[in-house]
Amino acid sequence: MASITIQSITKTFGTVPVLNDIDLSIADGEFVVLVGPSGCGKSTLLRMIAGLEDITAGEIRIDDRRINEVAPKDRDIAMVFQSYALYPHMTVADNMSYSLKLRKTAREKITDAIGAAAGKLGLDPLLERRPKALSGGQRQRVAMGRAIVRHPKAFLFDEPLSNLDARLREQMRAEIKRLHKSIGATSVYVTHDQIEAMTLADRIVAMHGGIIQQVGNPLDLYDRPANLFVAGFIGSPAMNFVEGHCRAGAIETDDGSKIAVPDGVHLKDGQAVTVGVRPEHVRIVAGPEAGSYAARVDLVEPTGFGTIVHVRLLGQDLKIYTLERGAAEVGQPLHIALDGARLHIFDRETTNRIG
Amino acid sequence: MTRKRIVLTVLHRLAVLAYVAFALFPLFWLLKVSVTPTSLLYTEGIRLWPSQASLEHYRFVLTHSSFPTFFLNSTIVSGATAVIVTIVASLAGYAMSRFVFRGKYWIVGLLLLTQMFPLVMLIAPMFKMLSPLGLTNSLTGLVIVYVAFNVPFATFLMQSFFDGIPKDLEDAAMIDGATRFTAFRQIVLPLTLPGIAATLGFVFTAAWSELLFALMLISGNQATTFPVGLLSFVSKFSVDFGQMMAAGVLALIPACLFFLLIQRYLVQGLTAGAVKG
Ligand SMILES: Nc1ncnc2c1ncn2[C@@H]1O[C@H](COP(=O)(O)OP(=O)(O)O)[C@@H](O)[C@H]1O
Ligand SMILES: [Mg+2]
Numbered sequence: 001m002a003s004i005t006i007q008s009i010t011k012t013f014g015t016v017p018v019l020n021d022i023d024l025s026i027a028d029g030e031f032v033v034l035v036g037p038s039g040c041g042k043s044t045l046l047r048m049i050a051g052l053e054d055i056t057a058g059e060i061r062i063d064d065r066r067i068n069e070v071a072p073k074d075r076d077i078a079m080v081f082q083s084y085a086l087y088p089h090m091t092v093a094d095n096m097s098y099s100l101k102l103r104k105t106a107r108e109k110i111t112d113a114i115g116a117a118a119g120k121l122g123l124d125p126l127l128e129r130r131p132k133a134l135s136g137g138q139r140q141r142v143a144m145g146r147a148i149v150r151h152p153k154a155f156l157f158d159e160p161l162s163n164l165d166a167r168l169r170e171q172m173r174a175e176i177k178r179l180h181k182s183i184g185a186t187s188v189y190v191t192h193d194q195i196e197a198m199t200l201a202d203r204i205v206a207m208h209g210g211i212i213q214q215v216g217n218p219l220d221l222y223d224r225p226a227n228l229f230v231a232g233f234i235g236s237p238a239m240n241f242v243e244g245h246c247r248a249g250a251i252e253t254d255d256g257s258k259i260a261v262p263d264g265v266h267l268k269d270g271q272a273v274t275v276g277v278r279p280e281h282v283r284i285v286a287g288p289e290a291g292s293y294a295a296r297v298d299l300v301e302p303t304g305f306g307t308i309v310h311v312r313l314l315g316q317d318l319k320i321y322t323l324e325r326g327a328a329e330v331g332q333p334l335h336i337a338l339d340g341a342r343l344h345i346f347d348r349e350t351t352n353r354i355g
Numbered sequence: 356m357t358r359k360r361i362v363l364t365v366l367h368r369l370a371v372l373a374y375v376a377f378a379l380f381p382l383f384w385l386l387k388v389s390v391t392p393t394s395l396l397y398t399e400g401i402r403l404w405p406s407q408a409s410l411e412h413y414r415f416v417l418t419h420s421s422f423p424t425f426f427l428n429s430t431i432v433s434g435a436t437a438v439i440v441t442i443v444a445s446l447a448g449y450a451m452s453r454f455v456f457r458g459k460y461w462i463v464g465l466l467l468l469t470q471m472f473p474l475v476m477l478i479a480p481m482f483k484m485l486s487p488l489g490l491t492n493s494l495t496g497l498v499i500v501y502v503a504f505n506v507p508f509a510t511f512l513m514q515s516f517f518d519g520i521p522k523d524l525e526d527a528a529m530i531d532g533a534t535r536f537t538a539f540r541q542i543v544l545p546l547t548l549p550g551i552a553a554t555l556g557f558v559f560t561a562a563w564s565e566l567l568f569a570l571m572l573i574s575g576n577q578a579t580t581f582p583v584g585l586l587s588f589v590s591k592f593s594v595d596f597g598q599m600m601a602a603g604v605l606a607l608i609p610a611c612l613f614f615l616l617i618q619r620y621l622v623q624g625l626t627a628g629a630v631k632g
Contacts, residue, residue: 052526072529079530085523089545099531146531 002063002153002186003028004049009058011044011210018044020210022058026188031180033189035197036207037233042190045207046156049188051075062153073102078147082159084139086131092142093127099150117149120179137168148179154186161196173199194234198222206230224344228351231276231344237321239276242314243348246271251345255315260291262343265355273354276344279308279321284328285335292337297328311336382607389413389600396596412601421576422602425584429563430609432494432580436501437559440509441551443502448513449539453522466507474504478571491572497580500572501562509554516550517543552617559613563606581606 004026011019019041026032034042047053049060051072060067067075078099086095093114100110118124121141131139140160147155160176161169177200180187191197197204198218206213206221206229214226225231231239244253246267251259259275261267285292295311295318302308302325309320309328313336320328320336328334345354388396389412391405399405416422450456451463481500482491490496520543528538544551566582573579581602588599 047526050526050530052529071534072526073532073534075530077530079527081523081527083521083523085521085527087524087528087542098528102532102537146527150531 004154004186004188005059005061005064006045006049007059007061009045009048009055009060011041011048011053011056018210019048022212024205024212024215026186029184029186031187031189031200031202032205033191033197033201033203034205034207035191035194035233036213038192040207041210042192042207043158046079046158046188046190049154050077050079050156076153077156078150078152078154079156079158080143080147080160082162084131084143084163086139086142086146088131091128091130092123092134092145095131095142096146096149099146103150113149114145117145120148120182121145121175136164137172140164140168140172144176144179148183152185154188157187157189159191160189161191162193169196176200195236198234204234206233208233224353225276226353228274228276228346231346231353235278237279237308237319239278239344240282240316240318242275242277242316242318244273244275246273251275253314257293257314259314259338259343260340262340262345262355265345267345267354272348274346274348274351276346277338277342279319281339281342282318282320283337283339284309284320284322284324285337288335289337291340292335295334295336297330297332297334300328300330309334385600385603388596389604391597393595393597412597413605416598416601416605420587420598420602421579422581422584422605424576425579425581426605426609428494428578429581429606432497432501433559433562433609435494435498436505436562437555439498439502440505440558441513441554443506444509444513444554445544445547445551447506447510448515449517449543451510451514452517453525466510469504469507474567478567481568482571485572492575492578494578496572497569497578500568501558501565505558505561509558512554512557513547513550516547516553520546556614556617560610563610 004024006022006024006026009019009022010017022045024032034045036042044053048055051067051070055068062075062077087098090098096114096117097110100113105113114127118127121144123138123141123145126134126138126142131142134142140163143160157176161172164172173196176189180200189196189200198221201218203215204218204221205215208229214221214230216224221230221234225234225239228241232241242253242259244251244259246252246261246269248269249261251261251267251273253259253275267273288294293313295313297309298312298317299310300307301310306321306323307325307327309322311318311320311334318336322328346352347354387404390408390410391399392407392409392411395405395407451459485491485496485500488496490499524542524546525535525538528542529535533541564582565580569580569583570586573583585599585602585606588595588602
């Protein structure tokens with residue numbers, strides 16, 4: 001068990017900068033998820049913690065011990081790879097015991113550790129098989145088992161569920177969470193899937209372009225995204241964005257409609273802003289009321305539990321997420337109200353949140 | 356199956372059969388001549404099998420010629436060359452496959468460059484260099500030359516096999532507690548066995564049948580290899596085909612044994628199941 005401190009970490013491949021001045025403290029036992037689009041440097045950061053990539057500048061500490069120069073094998077961490085990276089010429093049991101054998105653990109202890117891990121993950125009937133005789137889900141479990149037999153200081157996961165089908169992914173996601181609850185080890189989990197991030201994380205680190213965009217607990221990121229990137233990345237269906245300018249105490253959109261400035265938000269006259277509103281915070285109202293808009297239904301996407309209704313409004317395609325079935329049909333006129341308290345206002349120049 | 360498919364399959368099989376016959380016929384002829392008594396060699400020249408077969412040539416080659424020595428020499432030289440080249444090429448190929456290092460581009464270029472010259476050009480300088488070192492007329496000298504000439508290609512060959520092994524496996528091993536060398540030895544090498552077998556086989560055969568350098572660098576029976584030895588059946592006025600062919604058949608045996616030994620590893624697919632599914 002350990003804390004991990006990442007201080008002013010920078011990484012360049014040749015002359016290409018990949019990570020820029022990353023600072024992050026991970027507490028003992030915390031489950032931190034690095035999330036961001038493909039290519040933003042998540043894996044690189046994780047591999048630097050593991051010792052698989054050199055650190056260009058900055059410092060990484062595990063439990064206050066600087067590990068920049070420490071070989072991966074001496075960092076006492078375990079990692080689950082997206083590709084699983086099971087040793088093809090070894091049985092499941094040998095795959096799991098490899099790390100213990102390298103550490104010259106006594107044979108009885110190895111047997112016990114494998115028994116315990118296999119029990120936790122339901123691998124008992126598979127122990128004598130080779131990886132090629134396993135299904136994708138089983139391989140994933142073996143990769144997890146290989147990580148947990150050793151009781152390392154920290155677990156690193158690099159998109160461990162990406163190669164599974166949707167159902168299995170959901171199941172393993174819950175299992176990983178349960179495992180973390182029972183083992184309680186410090187974990188760093190990389191994913192590009194914001195649902196995985198939301199459901200698993202104690203704390204989410206949203207990354208984009210080699211820079212940390214926001215760090216916070218999942219609901220923080222959902223309720224108060226720090227900038228346009230986080231606002232657009234977290235949440236599904238994605239947040240609606242409407243561009244406008246502040247004019248005479250209201251926000252005037254490019255097509256001439258007006259949006260009231262939420263309470264407590266101060267804008268300069270003429271300031272260029274982007275208004276964000278989540279589809280679930282757009283209401284369909286019975287008739288015209290103060291601050292409502294008239295629109296026409298463009299497209300209806302039922303998702304089973306709810307329905308995504310697309311309308312043309314404020315000069316663009318606006319999504320509404322409603323739990324009411326049959327609330328709208330294509331071509332039907334609608335009245336729509338935005339929930340003033342749940343608008344997100346961003347400065348268009350800096351892309352940062354204003355309120 | 357439709358009629359057309361059957362006809363196509365039959366044609367395909369026939370074509371393959373014809374090719375196999377074409378490829379094997381010289382070997383068959385080798386065998387045939389080796390068991391034909393000298394008296395019948397010219398009178399029954401174009402018969403597929405002589406009216407009377409005998410092992411007299413084999414007996415002569417094994418008991419009255421230096422061929423047993425030649426075989427031994429060839430075995431030593433080819434075996435040593437194959438083993439040394441494979442070890443060097445494995446290490447070099449691994450570095451080529453996994454590491455970025457200064458001058459890599461130039462080293463690859465140089466390795467390629469060495470493959471571009473006709474060997475005949477290099478014989479004189481080779482001889483000049485080896486002779487003061489006392490390495491002409493010696494098996495060691497031959498091994499050194501063969502190793503030098505086989506390492507570049509073998510390195511590229513091994514590199515391509517290492518390229519086929521996912522890097523994640525070594526990363527996983529290193530996180531599991533292995534040093535890079537342990538990961539190489541315990542994880543990568545076992546998965547590269549087919550590649551190693553192929554390289555061993557390739558180099559062994561190349562050294563086994565090498566004539567040019569063996570001819571130029573060796574004089575005197577004690578260090579002669581078998582391809583050079585074959586030439587001793589060619590005299591100014593005649594060629595003793597029967598004995599030559601018998602020696603040729605015998606020379607096939609070690610190569611066949613060698614491939615029999617390594618063929619188990621030549622099967623691919625050992626890496627299946629390493630990553631994804
Ligand atoms: N070994 C490498 N050499 C050069 N560039 C690399 C290397 N590894 C990753 N990169 C680059 O670094 C960036 C971040 O990669 P990565 O950390 O794998 O992203 P992510 O995991 O977030 O998808 C990408 O643009 C990628 O092309
Ligand atoms: Mg990645």
